[in-house]
Amino acid sequence: MSVLEDTKILLGELISFPTVSSDSNLDMIKHLADRLSACGVEVEIWHNETGTKANLFATLGPKRDGGIVLSGHSDVVPVTDQDWSSDPFEMEERDGKWYGRGTCDMKGFIAAAVAMAPHYAQLDLQRPVHFAFTYDEEVGCFGARALADTLREKDINPAVAIIGEPTSMRIIEGHKGCYEYTTHFIGLEGHGSGPDRGVNAVEYAVRYVSRLLELKMDLQQRAPANSRFEPPWTTINTGALVGGVAHNVIPGKARVEWEMRPVQKSDADYVKDELHKFCANTLIPAMQAVHPDAAIETEVIGEVDGLEPMDDNKARDLVMELTGANGTDVAPFGTEAGIFQDLGMSVVVCGPGSIEQAHKPDEYVSEDQMAQCLDMLGRLSAKLI
Known part of the structure; x- marks a missing residue:
């Protein structure tokens, strides 16, 4: 099975978890933890105060500073009063587009990152790769802030973070808070x-x-x-x-x-x-x-916090090399990126799908965008060994 086909299957599974911010994300987090653990990834799950939601932080490779974080949020916005052409929590493919709530914002990136984990696990990793999946981004980035606190407490210090929000695979190096x-x-x-x-x-x-x-x-x-x-x-x-x-x-x-x-x-x-x-x-x-x-x-x-553009940004330079892009942009929408930047990481936002599709009925991500994302993550392999 190709990694694209595996990603498509996994994304369909993730869409079936209705992780609207008002509800629990625990079933989806467990599903991701099982997938990652099966290929040897060391997984930690950190719950919120009520125990109803959780962040997932997982690591492949040596336990040392300087790793690369692949991050996405697990929650989605509601579908109430939206006129969908199909069940929003059952992914459907039409004309090269994968429809469902969260396909682009932002379970598509999460599925791609997790689908690449078995490939990374086969490498002689000299640099750790981390998977960070959070809760409650849509209502205030509460999960990412809790994750940041835990990383500080545990003295975990990655160097680079790629936040896979939908940017049509453009590299975003700044956005307002x-x-x-x-x-x-x-x-x-x-x-x-x-x-x-x-x-x-x-x-x-x-x-x-x-x-x-x-x-x-x-x-x-x-x-x-x-x-x-x-x-x-x-x-x-x-x-x-x-x-x-x-x-x-x-x-x-x-x-x-x-x-x-x-x-x-x-x-x-x-x-x-x-x-x-x-x-x-x-x-x-x-x-x-x-x-x-x-x-x-x-x-x-x-x-x-916003993501402040920096003259020295290793994440920007890395993703430009991985994607072949010759320029970057700033964005009007907010993400969790500033929280990771505040931890001392170099950060960019880059992921499959368009923000124009996010939060709308018939949200979708195109197969072409997913293929581009997987190509970027595949080229990342050479930076880990």
């Missing part, structure tokens, strides 16, 4: 006829949004020289402002849902520091002058 927050305002309700006797949570939320808009403009001046992103600066978006119950009631509660997409981590630190000072020095004292229990609390929904 994604930081999401909900800021809660706790004021004091009262009758609308006496606004000075209450603390209007909505009005303070509006002042907070006004500061966000000022920072939004400031960030345009902080854009790095020659930034390749579009737009080239860190962005802020106010997604929702919710509060109040009636025209004649001073609202006691409000919330602002907002996000920023940093091009550099220093921008995120700047925004958070400025907001903290504005709340601590201006808004909260004014609120508590009327009601001592008034407060502003910011809930972190997720803070996923």
